[in-house]
Amino acid sequence: METKTILLDAAETLARSRGFDGFSYGDLADCVGIRKASIHYHYPTKGDLSVALISRYRETVLDRLARISECESRASGRLLAFLDLYRAALQGGRSLCLCIAFSVTQSALPDETRQDVKRFHKEVAQWLETVFRLARGDGTIRAVTDPGAEAHGALALVEGAHIVARAATDMARFEAAIDTLRTRAI
Amino acid sequence: METKTILLDAAETLARSRGFDGFSYGDLADCVGIRKASIHYHYPTKGDLSVALISRYRETVLDRLARISECESRASGRLLAFLDLYRAALQGGRSLCLCIAFSVTQSALPDETRQDVKRFHKEVAQWLETVFRLARGDGTIRAVTDPGAEAHGALALVEGAHIVARAATDMARFEAAIDTLRTRAI
DNA sequence: GTCTATACCTAGATAGAC
DNA sequence: GTCTATCTAGGTATAGAC
Numbered sequence: 001m002e003t004k005t006i007l008l009d010a011a012e013t014l015a016r017s018r019g020f021d022g023f024s025y026g027d028l029a030d031c032v033g034i035r036k037a038s039i040h041y042h043y044p045t046k047g048d049l050s051v052a053l054i055s056r057y058r059e060t061v062l063d064r065l066a067r068i069s070e071c072e073s074r075a076s077g078r079l080l081a082f083l084d085l086y087r088a089a090l091q092g093g094r095s096l097c098l099c100i101a102f103s104v105t106q107s108a109l110p111d112e113t114r115q116d117v118k119r120f121h122k123e124v125a126q127w128l129e130t131v132f133r134l135a136r137g138d139g140t141i142r143a144v145t146d147p148g149a150e151a152h153g154a155l156a157l158v159e160g161a162h163i164v165a166r167a168a169t170d171m172a173r174f175e176a177a178i179d180t181l182r183t184r185a186i
Numbered sequence: 187m188e189t190k191t192i193l194l195d196a197a198e199t200l201a202r203s204r205g206f207d208g209f210s211y212g213d214l215a216d217c218v219g220i221r222k223a224s225i226h227y228h229y230p231t232k233g234d235l236s237v238a239l240i241s242r243y244r245e246t247v248l249d250r251l252a253r254i255s256e257c258e259s260r261a262s263g264r265l266l267a268f269l270d271l272y273r274a275a276l277q278g279g280r281s282l283c284l285c286i287a288f289s290v291t292q293s294a295l296p297d298e299t300r301q302d303v304k305r306f307h308k309e310v311a312q313w314l315e316t317v318f319r320l321a322r323g324d325g326t327i328r329a330v331t332d333p334g335a336e337a338h339g340a341l342a343l344v345e346g347a348h349i350v351a352r353a354a355t356d357m358a359r360f361e362a363a364i365d366t367l368r369t370r371a372i
Numbered sequence: 373g374t375c376t377a378t379a380c381c382t383a384g385a386t387a388g389a390c
Numbered sequence: 391g392t393c394t395a396t397c398t399a400g401g402t403a404t405a406g407a408c
Contacts (some may be wrong), residue, residue: 001391017187019290020197021207024383038392040385096290103353104205104282117353143329147337149365152350156363157339160346165336167303177342188373210401224374226403 004042008030012053016095020105047110054116057098065127076185083178086158093169096162114151125151142184190228192218196237202238202281206291233296240302243284251313261321262371269364272344279355284347328370343367
């Protein structure tokens with residue numbers, strides 16, 4: 001595997017478990033077994049690293065959402081798969097959505113990174129809106145009135161569920177938080 | 187006003203806008219107009235500062251929730267006041283709930299701080315549960331079935347709404363995220 | 373209780389050999 | 391592409407004068 005990819009993998013794990021300010025090139029170097037100077041060859045500044053991180057993360061997640069749409073024809077199936085995705089991302093409370101790490105740090109990040117976090121939220125919300133719109137047609141999610149509002153609510157819900165479950169290091173908190181949404185799926 | 191209080195105020199603002207790793211004693215010193223060495227007199231380590239921050243934050247918020255319960259007899263009024271509290275805390279997207287900052291950082295924090303974040307979430311969820319339980323009696327919030335699940339969901343929702351609104355620096359995102367919950371209040 | 377001075381460390385980043 | 395060596399800046403924290 002390419003060093004750039006290995007670096008991104010390790011950096012993503014570190015950023016999602018400790019925050020973007022919570023690890024250094026030194027930590028990253030220890031993780032992948034090279035010297036920190038070598039990392040600068042691939043990602044000259046930590047800002048560059050943040051751009052690469054969010055860019056890949058965004059593509060990966062949007063890809064998975066697209067695949068969910070292909071595999072699941074019903075709105076309920078799509079919603080449950082979406083919840084599975086965020087559940088898996090939590091890794092038992094050890095890891096957060098990368099966007100949360102970047103939303104907190106924010107100030108020192110390149111504008112491109114901040115823009116990509118925004119785009120990510122916007123695109124995920126749009127995907128969710130299509131799910132809730134579909135639900136109004138196929139009736140597999142209970143009590144949907146405004147698909148746009150539902151979408152923004154569902155996105156905030158899973159991000160917040162990450163926060164709460166992470167603070168408690170307890171997946172049960174995640175389950176409790178999403179319960180009212182999950183049980184609306186038929 | 188006491189220096190300790192001035193320091194806590196400034197530290198809270200910094201932590202909630204940049205994350206707990208996003209500011210130093212030097213930044214804090216600049217904010218309050220004393221030297222960073224003087225801060226160590228009041229809070230010897232940054233860990234001590236984190237303990238003082240979360241302790242005061244927890245008390246303040248729980249106090250406000252208690253006052254809401256006194257002033258608002260109806261479940262809907264309490265829920266809307268709760269949403270007002272989190273809306274105000276966002277400060278137009280500039281500031282997050284302190285717990286989010288601590289949930290991300292986590293690893294380097296004293297155990298007492300981590301425990302207090304947990305306690306905070308637990309107590310807020312308990313307060314919300316009483317609200318939803320009341321709602322089943324007075325009928326001022328639509329479609330409440332499981333008060334416990336509603337409580338955990340509402341807490342995660344407002345925390346996540348903070349994240350999304352902060353990333354976009356746009357209060358409209360907060361409103362969009364809480365819309366389906368807010369409109370259930372009668 | 374606040375200051376200056378400083379110790380000690382780690383951060384991000386660069387230069388140049390290999 | 392990775393290394394050693396080094397720079398500069400900044401971090402947390404302490405000692406001791408005022």
